[in-house]
Amino acid sequence: MDKTNISTNNTNKAEALSILRGIGISSAELTEDINSYRFNFRGSSVIITTEEISLYKEFLQKRPMLYGTSIYHEGYYEHIIEIHGSGPSAFLFSREFRSIYLQNEQSEFELEISPASSNFILSLFDVETLDKDVLEAIRARTSAGGIYGRQNLNLRDLFHKFLSIKVSTPKDHAIGKKVDQLKNIAESGLYNVSYGHGVSLLFLKSWERSFMFSLKKRSEEVQFPLQIYNSDLVAYYQMALGSESPILSYLALYKIVEYFYTSVSESILHKKIKDHLLLPDFSHTKPAKLRSLARLIRTFDMKMNEQTMLKTVLEKYISEEGLKEWIEVYEAATGAVYTKERDIFGKTYCIGLSSNQIFPNTSNRIYSIRNALVHNKEGEKSRFTPFSGEEKILIHEVRLLLKIAEELIQCSGTDIIF
Numbered sequence: 001m002d003k004t005n006i007s008t009n010n011t012n013k014a015e016a017l018s019i020l021r022g023i024g025i026s027s028a029e030l031t032e033d034i035n036s037y038r039f040n041f042r043g044s045s046v047i048i049t050t051e052e053i054s055l056y057k058e059f060l061q062k063r064p065m066l067y068g069t070s071i072y073h074e075g076y077y078e079h080i081i082e083i084h085g086s087g088p089s090a091f092l093f094s095r096e097f098r099s100i101y102l103q104n105e106q107s108e109f110e111l112e113i114s115p116a117s118s119n120f121i122l123s124l125f126d127v128e129t130l131d132k133d134v135l136e137a138i139r140a141r142t143s144a145g146g147i148y149g150r151q152n153l154n155l156r157d158l159f160h161k162f163l164s165i166k167v168s169t170p171k172d173h174a175i176g177k178k179v180d181q182l183k184n185i186a187e188s189g190l191y192n193v194s195y196g197h198g199v200s201l202l203f204l205k206s207w208e209r210s211f212m213f214s215l216k217k218r219s220e221e222v223q224f225p226l227q228i229y230n231s232d233l234v235a236y237y238q239m240a241l242g243s244e245s246p247i248l249s250y251l252a253l254y255k256i257v258e259y260f261y262t263s264v265s266e267s268i269l270h271k272k273i274k275d276h277l278l279l280p281d282f283s284h285t286k287p288a289k290l291r292s293l294a295r296l297i298r299t300f301d302m303k304m305n306e307q308t309m310l311k312t313v314l315e316k317y318i319s320e321e322g323l324k325e326w327i328e329v330y331e332a333a334t335g336a337v338y339t340k341e342r343d344i345f346g347k348t349y350c351i352g353l354s355s356n357q358i359f360p361n362t363s364n365r366i367y368s369i370r371n372a373l374v375h376n377k378e379g380e381k382s383r384f385t386p387f388s389g390e391e392k393i394l395i396h397e398v399r400l401l402l403k404i405a406e407e408l409i410q411c412s413g414t415d416i417i418f
Contacts, residue, residue: 013027013032013037015053015057016030016048017030018126019056019122019125019126020126021125021128022126022128022129023041023125023130023135024130033047035049035050035051041158042139044150044151044153044158045151045152046153046154046157046158047152047154048122048154049154052122052155053122056118056123056126059073064123066124068207069203069204069205069206069207070203072182074177075171075172075176076166076168076169076176076182077166077168077182077185077186078117078165079183079203079204080116080120080164080204081113081163081164081190081201081202081203082163082201082202082204083163083200083201084202084238084241084242090199090200090242092199093197093199097163099112099113099114099115100112100113100114102189102192102223102224103224104224104226104418106418107169107170107173108169109168109169109170109175109418110167110224111165111166111185111224111225113163113164113165113166113193113201114163114164114166115156115163115164116156116159116163116164118155118156120164121155121158131207133206133207133208134207136207137162137208138159165186165189165201166186167182167185167186167189175418184231185225185228185416186203187203187229187231187234188227188228188229188234188416189225190203190234190238191234191237191238191409192222192225194237194238194241195220196219196220196222197220198219198241199242200238200239200240200241200242202238202242225416226415226416227410227413227415228414228416229409229412229413230412232259233259233405233408233412234409236252236253236255236405237252237253237405237406237409239252240398245391246391246395247384247391247394249394249398250373250394250397251370251374253398253401253402253404254366254370254401256405256408256409257404257408258306260313260316260317261309261310261313264309265309265312268312273293273297276292276293276296277293306367307364307367310366310367311360311363313408314362314363314404315359317408318359318404318408319407320355320358320359322407323403323404324353324358326403327339327351327353328353330396330399330400334396337396338351338400339352339353344368344369344372344393344397345368345369345384349368351365362400365400366400366401366404369397372384
């Protein structure tokens with residue numbers, strides 16, 4: 001990913017000691033081998049090759065900037081990521097992980113998820129004093145990873161539990177000069193991979209952070225991201241995928257739908273007002289016309305409650321045919337969980353697949369379930385009781401809302417201009 005050229009290994013022990021000074025290695029503790037150096041770290045024997053040092057020296061010529069858990073130089077961005085959650089999806093992704101490589105052939109942008117690069121690791125060591133949170137993170141991962149006390153480890157073995165996402169651009173590309181844009185592309189790449197594998201992947205925001213229910217999806221091949229997605233919406237999406245609680249997942253996904261309420265309702269009201277103002281006989285000097293306009297706004301505000309806004313969001317952004325097809329495919333595998341009457345928290349729901357039913361039925365179902373999860377009024381029949389077995393009811397409901405949330409994130413993205 002980081003296109004550093006391999007050159008002659010013209011390194012010496014003094015250079016190696018300087019690069020490793022953050023972990024307090026003395027000259028006596030650094031053993032010189034053929035084309036490599038060896039040192040002990042937390043009871044393990046670690047090897048660093050002269051080639052790695054040479055590549056790192058070339059990397060430094062590009063003036064990289066380290067931002068805690070990320071590093072950047074022109075045309076290259078790398079950020080440590082974490083697999084969020086400890087459920088089956090996260091476990092399987094971690095256990096079966098293979099490097100993921102995506103490329104946009106038109107622009108020659110590249111994206112990779114793989115173990116942290118040697119250059120990144122050496123940049124962490126190449127400081128006067130190793131950050132205590134970095135040290136604790138390494139200790140925690142090496143202990144959990146069963147490599148404590150092992151011999152002949154390389155740098156990546158030492159950091160084998162740390163994955164990173166890497167984005168690189170062609171030389172002199174304008175986007176390569178903008179660290180924020182590269183970070184946005186990386187985040188969108190995490191969304192695409194999360195979408196394909198059904199696992200929550202997040203930027204590790206600080207090294208300190210590294211110290212039953214599953215939304216696992218069938219793994220799918222994904223392409224290089226072509227859009228920048230809304231960061232707030234992606235954050236809620238990642239929370240939903242990473243949570244082991246169906247309640248938290250449902251509410252996180254509802255937040256994605258709720259985000260569009262204001263813009264959708266305002267766009268409808270603005271059109272109604274505009275149409276009224278453009279009537280041939282409208283005039284601001286006619287009291288009757290002004291009263292009519294005021295009545296229009298009041299009536300709209302009274303009718304446009306949250307459930308109506310939810311239905312409007314579905315009508316504007318969600319493909320009716322696509323939702324119908326998704327329900328049919330899902331029910332072919334699980335049985336009729338949406339199109340057959342079903343008791344959910346004391347109320348009966350059924351989604352009709354005809355054009356005049358699918359969005360009203362779906363919005364009523366989603367909004368009512370949301371209310372049952374959020375509210376707990378005494379005497380109210382439709383409410384959720386934790387640890388009562390009602391969590392099972394949400395399994396299918398979360399998946400329906402996940403499908404809608406994914407479509408909203410994707411349709412609201414902005415194209416990347418390569």
